[in-house]
Amino acid sequence: MKKILILGAGVYQVPLIRKAKELRYYTIVVSIQGPYPGFAYADKVYYVDTTDKDKVLQIAKDEKISAICTTGTDVCVPTIGWVCDNLNLKGITYDSAMKVSNKWLMKKALLEANIKTPYGYKVDCIDEALHYFALLKNNAVLKVVDKSGSRGILHVKNEDELKAAYRECMRITDQNYLLIEQYISGMEIGVSGIVQNGEVKSIIPHSRIMFYSEGVAISLGHIFSYPLFSQKIMKKVNLEVNNAIASLSINNTAYDVDVIICDDDICIIEIAGRCGASGIPECMSIMHDKDFFECILNNALGKDISLHVDMRKHAISYLLHSENEGMLKNIIIPSTLSNQNISFDYKNGDRIPKFINGTHRIGQIIIGANSESKRDFMLEEVKKISVEVQPIHN
Numbered sequence: 001m002k003k004i005l006i007l008g009a010g011v012y013q014v015p016l017i018r019k020a021k022e023l024r025y026y027t028i029v030v031s032i033q034g035p036y037p038g039f040a041y042a043d044k045v046y047y048v049d050t051t052d053k054d055k056v057l058q059i060a061k062d063e064k065i066s067a068i069c070t071t072g073t074d075v076c077v078p079t080i081g082w083v084c085d086n087l088n089l090k091g092i093t094y095d096s097a098m099k100v101s102n103k104w105l106m107k108k109a110l111l112e113a114n115i116k117t118p119y120g121y122k123v124d125c126i127d128e129a130l131h132y133f134a135l136l137k138n139n140a141v142l143k144v145v146d147k148s149g150s151r152g153i154l155h156v157k158n159e160d161e162l163k164a165a166y167r168e169c170m171r172i173t174d175q176n177y178l179l180i181e182q183y184i185s186g187m188e189i190g191v192s193g194i195v196q197n198g199e200v201k202s203i204i205p206h207s208r209i210m211f212y213s214e215g216v217a218i219s220l221g222h223i224f225s226y227p228l229f230s231q232k233i234m235k236k237v238n239l240e241v242n243n244a245i246a247s248l249s250i251n252n253t254a255y256d257v258d259v260i261i262c263d264d265d266i267c268i269i270e271i272a273g274r275c276g277a278s279g280i281p282e283c284m285s286i287m288h289d290k291d292f293f294e295c296i297l298n299n300a301l302g303k304d305i306s307l308h309v310d311m312r313k314h315a316i317s318y319l320l321h322s323e324n325e326g327m328l329k330n331i332i333i334p335s336t337l338s339n340q341n342i343s344f345d346y347k348n349g350d351r352i353p354k355f356i357n358g359t360h361r362i363g364q365i366i367i368g369a370n371s372e373s374k375r376d377f378m379l380e381e382v383k384k385i386s387v388e389v390q391p392i393h394n
Contacts, residue, residue, distance in 0.1 A: 001026045002066040004297065005059070007050040007079060009038030010359065011345055012072030012277045017041045019293040028063055030056055037345075050076035057083050067091075067300035071254065071293070072277035074148035077101050080253075081273075090302040092253040092273045099248050100273040103145040104179045106248065110268060113247030116240055117268045120181030126166050132180050133162050139183045142166060144173040148272070151357070155183060186262035188269070189229075190222060191241050192280050194254045194292075194307070196299050200245060202307045204287055205229065205237055205259070206280075209318060211355065218357060221318035221382075224283045225375065226309050229261070236266045244268045254296055256280065278358045279317020282341065282366040286315040313368065314375035318382045320344070320363035321355035326389040328352045328362065336381045341366040351392065362387065 004020045006013060009031035017038045020027040029042035032049050039045050044063075048055050050070075060068060060083045068083050068091060070076055081097030083089065092100075099105045110117040118141070121132040133140050133156070142165045144152025152172040154165040169178050193202035205228050209221040227234050241257055254275035260267045275281050275296060284292040288307045295305050320331060328350050333342065344363040346352050353360040365382065369375040 002301065003028060003063055004300070005030065005056075005063065005065045005068040005083075006038075006042075007031070007056070007068070007070040007076040008073050009036035009042070009045075010073070011037060011361070011364075012358075013038045013070060014041065015281065016069070016071050016293045016296060019291065020297055023294065023297065025066075025297070028059070028065065030059060050079055053079040053082040057086055060087060065089075067297065067302075069253075069296055069300040071275040071281060071296060074101055074272055074274065077273050084252075089300070090252045091300055092251065093249065096249040096251070097273055100250065100271055101146070103143050103270065104177065105145075106270065107179060107181065109248050110244060113243065115244050115247055115268055116266065117244075118182040118184045120179050122177050123180050124177040126163060129162060129166050129178070129180055130159060133159070136180065136182050140180050141183050142169055143179040143181065144169045144175075145177070145179050146173055146175050184260050184262060184267050184269075186260040186267070188258065188260050190276060190280070191237060191257040191259055192255070192276055192284055193241075194275075194295055194299060194305065195245060195251050196305055198251055200242055201305055202284070202288065202309075203238055203241055204284065204309065205234070206283065209316075211321070218355070219278055220321065221279055221316065222283055223375070223379065224287050224313075224315040225372065226287065226311055226313075232264060233261060233266065240266055240268055244271055248273075252299055254281075254292075254299070278319055278361075279364055279366055282364075283315035283317050286366070286368045287313050289313070312370055314370070314372065316365075316367040316369070316375065316379055316382065318365045318367075318385075319355075319358060319361040320365065320385065320387065321361055322352055322387045322389050323355060324389050324391070325354040326352065326391045329388040329390050331363065332386040332388070333365075334381045334384050337365065337367070337378070337385075340368075340378075352389065 004025045033047045078097040081094035084091035107120045123129040156162040206222045206224045211220040256272040256276035258269040281292040
């Protein structure tokens, strides 16, 4: 029986773990201890930090694994690269993994390859940040280089904002430097897919459903339709995403790209060397009419994958969430959504978190549709979902 090592045991890794079990692989899960649901589905668990590449490598050697993978998390991608390099397994290389996991190394590689991306500079003191801020015409984005999601990404428009943002970012990062880059305005979209043996097997753009909290934009879900944009934009997306993947040597892994559409042009913002979270792999399964978690596993095992896009399909993912912390009383979902793919992370009476990022979801709904009109109708129905929360007074 082939052994699969999966890094992470959170809600976004659970479908991958379950799929591995369904395919009758011996499934080993590595994660720090905690109330993570993935542990319950594993054949074997190691309570080890997924960023400890040497400990994970030793586990991989001891267990004689056939493959290693993850989904929906960035922090362990370098570990996957380290294990793949040392054991000659299929997957992202350590060099590529380091580049996609560090925003400055990524920016440097993209700029050197002349990829369309906002210009940026590495800064390791406030005076440097102020200097480059002026060069960027006092309109820039300050970024922590070693965190994922929207954490440590701040738009600054004057020197006071920059100084405050610098202090905040340095508090968050584990590095001694930050990235400051040109601010680009436009429509932000995602592009998801998978690469195998140097060939980009899938490339699907999707728009985002956004949630705004305390000035920070957080992704609540995604809307997949093909084609989503004009043919001209789609050609540019395909070209630049392929070039960016090549410039970072991303191979034998799923990927997730942040892109900004500015008028009739596009700009690559960031690339992750793993599949995105918040329902992306489930929507990719609908669009390809093939289980995308199985594709991730097959890619890691070196099994050939072939994918095509079903032009008739549309998909929506949406995170169930609460704007307030408290005790969950009820989740009211319109009857029109009752036959959709709905999962819950909490039950009534549980204490639930305030939604700050995708890990604070209280559930997820995945919707498939065969027409634009049905897609749009279902999207309006999703907005009617109501979460009732009782405040908890400490």
